Amino acid sequence: MRKPTILDVAREARVSKTLVSFALNDRPGVSHETRDRILEVASRIGYSRSVSARSLSTNRSYAVGLVMARDPQVIAADPFFPSFIAGVERVLSERGLVLVLSFVESVEAEAASYRTLAADRRVDGVLVTDLREDDPRPALLTDLGLPAVTLGRVAGSVAPAVVMDDTDGITQAVAHLVEAGHRDIAHVAGPTHLLHGARRRAAFVAACKAAGISGDRVVETDFSAGRGAEATEHLLDASVPPTAIVFANDPMAIAGMGIAHSRGLRLPDDLSVTGFDDSDIAAHVFPALTSARTRPARWGEAAAGALLDLIENGSAPDVDLEPAGLVVRKSTAPPRP
Amino acid sequence: MRKPTILDVAREARVSKTLVSFALNDRPGVSHETRDRILEVASRIGYSRSVSARSLSTNRSYAVGLVMARDPQVIAADPFFPSFIAGVERVLSERGLVLVLSFVESVEAEAASYRTLAADRRVDGVLVTDLREDDPRPALLTDLGLPAVTLGRVAGSVAPAVVMDDTDGITQAVAHLVEAGHRDIAHVAGPTHLLHGARRRAAFVAACKAAGISGDRVVETDFSAGRGAEATEHLLDASVPPTAIVFANDPMAIAGMGIAHSRGLRLPDDLSVTGFDDSDIAAHVFPALTSARTRPARWGEAAAGALLDLIENGSAPDVDLEPAGLVVRKSTAPPRP
DNA sequence: CTGAAAGCGCTTACAG
DNA sequence: CTGAAAGCGCTTACAG
Numbered sequence: 001m002r003k004p005t006i007l008d009v010a011r012e013a014r015v016s017k018t019l020v021s022f023a024l025n026d027r028p029g030v031s032h033e034t035r036d037r038i039l040e041v042a043s044r045i046g047y048s049r050s051v052s053a054r055s056l057s058t059n060r061s062y063a064v065g066l067v068m069a070r071d072p073q074v075i076a077a078d079p080f081f082p083s084f085i086a087g088v089e090r091v092l093s094e095r096g097l098v099l100v101l102s103f104v105e106s107v108e109a110e111a112a113s114y115r116t117l118a119a120d121r122r123v124d125g126v127l128v129t130d131l132r133e134d135d136p137r138p139a140l141l142t143d144l145g146l147p148a149v150t151l152g153r154v155a156g157s158v159a160p161a162v163v164m165d166d167t168d169g170i171t172q173a174v175a176h177l178v179e180a181g182h183r184d185i186a187h188v189a190g191p192t193h194l195l196h197g198a199r200r201r202a203a204f205v206a207a208c209k210a211a212g213i214s215g216d217r218v219v220e221t222d223f224s225a226g227r228g229a230e231a232t233e234h235l236l237d238a239s240v241p242p243t244a245i246v247f248a249n250d251p252m253a254i255a256g257m258g259i260a261h262s263r264g265l266r267l268p269d270d271l272s273v274t275g276f277d278d279s280d281i282a283a284h285v286f287p288a289l290t291s292a293r294t295r296p297a298r299w300g301e302a303a304a305g306a307l308l309d310l311i312e313n314g315s316a317p318d319v320d321l322e323p324a325g326l327v328v329r330k331s332t333a334p335p336r337p
Numbered sequence: 338m339r340k341p342t343i344l345d346v347a348r349e350a351r352v353s354k355t356l357v358s359f360a361l362n363d364r365p366g367v368s369h370e371t372r373d374r375i376l377e378v379a380s381r382i383g384y385s386r387s388v389s390a391r392s393l394s395t396n397r398s399y400a401v402g403l404v405m406a407r408d409p410q411v412i413a414a415d416p417f418f419p420s421f422i423a424g425v426e427r428v429l430s431e432r433g434l435v436l437v438l439s440f441v442e443s444v445e446a447e448a449a450s451y452r453t454l455a456a457d458r459r460v461d462g463v464l465v466t467d468l469r470e471d472d473p474r475p476a477l478l479t480d481l482g483l484p485a486v487t488l489g490r491v492a493g494s495v496a497p498a499v500v501m502d503d504t505d506g507i508t509q510a511v512a513h514l515v516e517a518g519h520r521d522i523a524h525v526a527g528p529t530h531l532l533h534g535a536r537r538r539a540a541f542v543a544a545c546k547a548a549g550i551s552g553d554r555v556v557e558t559d560f561s562a563g564r565g566a567e568a569t570e571h572l573l574d575a576s577v578p579p580t581a582i583v584f585a586n587d588p589m590a591i592a593g594m595g596i597a598h599s600r601g602l603r604l605p606d607d608l609s610v611t612g613f614d615d616s617d618i619a620a621h622v623f624p625a626l627t628s629a630r631t632r633p634a635r636w637g638e639a640a641a642g643a644l645l646d647l648i649e650n651g652s653a654p655d656v657d658l659e660p661a662g663l664v665v666r667k668s669t670a671p672p673r674p
Numbered sequence: 675c676t677g678a679a680a681g682c683g684c685t686t687a688c689a690g
Numbered sequence: 691c692t693g694a695a696a697g698c699g700c701t702t703a704c705a706g
Binding site: 085089104116226229261279 | 386393414418422423436442450453457566594596598621622623624
């Protein structure tokens with residue numbers, strides 16, 4: 001059986017195709033009763049619009065893109081994305097759009113992916129994550145004419161930004177540790193070329209300074225568990241090891257705890273540890289991990305909402321999301337006297 | 338500047354649209370030189386085909402769907418998906434297709450999602466994961482006329498299946514523990530209504546039987562870290578606790594280790610533990626987790642390849658993937674005498 | 675090997 | 691408030 005088209009609806013409702021289209025698109029110029037009749041007929045005969053025909057006419061794809069250049073293993077360890085995507089999805093599906101996802105292996109492949117999406121008009125806009133220093137993507141996307149929303153703010157970008165201040169989580173972590181009596185706190189940071197890596201690191205330094213302690217024990221990593229473990233080794237090898245470590249994400253914190261345990265340290269007494277993102281597993285490691293909570297789903301909703309506004313109205317305001325605070329568990333305690 | 342169309346290419350190459358289309362689609366009936374000239378012109382003027390126009394003509398969308406009904410938190414803890422998706426992507430992008438991803442909250446929403454994808458002809462086919470007992474999806478998809486490939490084999494499904502025998506990993510884990518001298522081994526299983534949960538459990542029971550030990554200490558969970566922790570509590574509360582636990586995934590194994598540590602047990606001497614999936618973090622917890630490796634990326638490639646074959650040829654053979662074996666680390670050892 | 679033409683299913687001025 | 695018609699950019703019989 002042929003899939004019903006707009007013409008079938010028109011005939012059945014005894015009106016023109018135009019009118020059906022107007023009714024479907026909620027345009028003015030259709031009397032109330034006519035509109036109702038049309039919609040009733042449409043649903044009765046199981047009509048649904050052909051996206052490709054509509055796309056061809058309107059020059060839109062009714063899809064939104066997300067392309068990520070990261071090692072899948074590192075994405076896998078990051079609790080952020082599934083929840084983020086679930087949030088994005090929630091608002092997209094409400095408005096009849098769809099998410100096109102692309103995982104690529106390199107930054108070059110990422111640019112190629114954007115070019116293809118643009119050339120093929122596969123998406124009406126994109127969400128840009130993992131912002132980097134001097135990120136070339138905002139300019140590229142402007143060039144390509146692809147509307148974009150960035151997660152976080154980049155210098156020189158005209159794209160609307162949706163930001164959640166993760167500074168706050170680090171600041172709270174440091175304050176919490178200082179209050180417990182720690183004076184010797186280290187930070188295992190993400191890569192500085194990633195904006196959120198740099199920001200968390202800067203927040204660490206600033207918080208230490210505010211507390212009147214040294215903030216220069218920082219080891220940079222790539223956010224992976226393996227590098228987090230190495231960084232912890234390095235810190236614990238110091239002649240005077242830190243009494244607390246603030247990790248820039250949970251996987252590294254957990255790997256760091258593994259190192260500490262393997263050296264026979266008792267946590268939290270010999271070493272306090274904090275994570276970031278409050279992943280599902282954080283509450284279940286030993287000792288349960290103190291971690292800064294983020295709200296990836298809310299972030300996803302806000303970003304998708306902003307992107308749809310941008311696509312439909314040509315502009316959208318920046319959105320600032322509330323930071324979600326520190327969840328204090330058992331991995332932090334006063335240092336040994 | 339207008340995006341060039343097939344007509345621009347035709348004019349510039351002084352041929353008809355038809356011929357350009359034939360050349361682009363690698364159809365016979367175009368002389369070699371003409372084809373080359375056409376392709377040269379196309380690339381010179383920056384032509385790329387309009388996917389929506391093509392879709393409208395061919396009744397295809399050049400996209401493939403993946404819809405998942407799971408708690409984002411549980412997906413987040415599962416290292417499987419990012420790598421799986423990366424594998425899928427690799428073969429899709431090679432053939433000019435795109436991945437449409439949908440995360441939904443419930444099994445009902447999942448069915449609705451498939452219906453929408455089908456009605457809108459958003460995708461040419463779908464990948465079906467997390468197969469359940471009496472899974473209604475193969476029948477639904479047949480009804481909807483949506484080509485599908487399942488990850489694993491379901492009774493009564495006509496869809497091609499791509500399977501990786503995860504039985505093997507469990508069998509090896511049990512054999513490894515028995516060889517170390519364990520006689521009292523428990524299993525923290527995934528939900529039985531999920532086929533891979535049930536399969537791993539059955540493999541556990543069978544392996545115990547083969548070794549001549551009891552295989553009836555099984556606790557069922559939902560694969561989440563929280564439930565894994567509870568299950569471990571329960572097992573360790575027994576008057577004679579097991580000396581080893583085989584967990585059906587890594588997050589539960591890690592949570593179980595957390596419980597054991599919190600009770601002052603020493604791992605692996607007081608309790609041996611194995612995981613499943615060999616996630617990135619597994620090597621970095623303490624003690625480093627023995628875990629069955631899977632190959633999600635290979636699985637993704639195979640599934641995507643099979644789906645494309647199915648879409649293009651109307652049929653595709655089942656694919657059996659090699660199991661990847663057990664990675665033995667430090668979380669397993671002989672039991673205390 | 676090549677071209678003129680219909681058709682895919684919508685949207686949208688335009689004219690009434 | 692309504693309708694006839696062009697157009698979006700492809701593919702594909704069909705005729706040469």
